[in-house]
């Protein structure tokens with residue numbers, strides 16, 4: 216008996232000692248794939264001395280973020296996961312309760328409310344009151360949430376097989392939001408100028424743990440029940456760009472960008488997800504139908520977007536086929552990681568999403584070492600790099616940028632690095648906003 220107590224005491228002491236001497240985090244060589252918790256990793260976990268390309272660690276980080284973002288939100292609490300529920304439970308998701316772009320950047324430059332509150336009806340382009348979990352997909356111009364992102368400007372829209380335009384929505388978590396509001400960066404006059412000579416660090420640096428989301432939503436009208444069953448759908452107030460009329464309709468999540476600023480990667484970690492039935496090939500057990508392709512191989516994807524943003528053609532628009540550039544497929548290792556998480560998320564629509572790409576700033580040698588903030592997001596120092604042979608674009612968000620590595624996530628956002636720490640939306644939407652359609656998106 217005494218011996219047992221002694222042993223137990225010794226063990227407790229031993230573990231207490233271990234806990235004290237061990238570094239903050241011990242990162243296992245084999246990633247622990249886990250979809251059971253809405254608590255994301257605070258940083259990518261790469262074992263000390265790992266010198267290979269750390270794809271699995273970053274893709275696992277992406278999935279953990281995804282699970283955290285799509286977890287049901289705690290009722291009435293913006294940005295907080297409901298720990299008492301499972302991932303499959305109904306209700307607004309964590310990311311949907313973040314502060315959306317229109318809540319942050321008001322048309323008159325007025326200050327937004329606290330993170331926990333919703334902005335008054337007059338602030339959104341539909342003039343509707345909003346409360347917990349509500350989503351409004353609308354912009355005053357009618358095209359700001361329809362044009363895809365170019366280099367700080369809007370390019371052409373994306374049309375699905377049902378003739379409807381994809382809607383883009385940007386959101387910020389509380390850390391990023393509070394930082395913008397505290398510093399009044401929603402006003403252009405408060406964005407510091409970049410001094411000359413150029414400093415080593417961006418003039419604005421978001422705090423660690425900042426996260427920004429960009430979601431691609433599609434009107435579910437006209438798709439079969441079998442198709443819809445494989446998509447996360449919800450109700451949203453959506454503005455018709457033609458009539459300006461707003462209505463509450465069912466929209467489905469087609470794509471999701473998640474970017475997170477971490478202590479080891481102050482250039483943010485860039486994760487991007489797609490719904491698996493967006494384009495061929497047909498998934499095992501799938502419907503054989505696609506949201507952005509009629510499946511006919513004789514009708515390839517056009518090289519340039521055939522649609523103009525200005526003027527915007529009236530819906531329903533004649534759709535065209537999308538495909539993934541065969542030279543830039545999703546990396547096989549990334550696909551394997553997605554297969555594991557898809558199984559973990561079984562029996563929910565979340566099992567029908569996949570990583571298109573994770574991008575991160577690269578350094579040579581020990582991959583566990585943090586990358587200094589002085590390093591930029593140039594194509595040459597980010598994965599998959601200048602000689603990319605795997606995807607770095609999302610088919611529903613950067614549809615026509617799939618073959619140009621200089622237009623990877625980080626490389627494009629790098630042009631906003633010095634001023635706003637990669638956050639293009641802040642540079643574009645700080646009052647007075649300067650977002651405008653690119654020349655190429657205007658019909659002539």
Ligand code: HEC
Pocket residue numbers: 364365366367368385386427428429472473474485486487572607608609613616622623624625627628637638639640641643644650
């Ligand atoms: C060709 C340039 C370009 C590429 C490539 C690009 N983006 Fe963006 N992105 C933008 C612009 C411009 C905006 C802001 C649009 C607006 O005005 O609201 C933006 C907005 C975002 C936002 C909202 C927060 C912010 O930065 O303002 C996220 C998140 C995001 N992009 C993630 C990604 C990811 C992930 C990829 C790669 C899969 C990617 N982007 C590729 C140009 C780009």
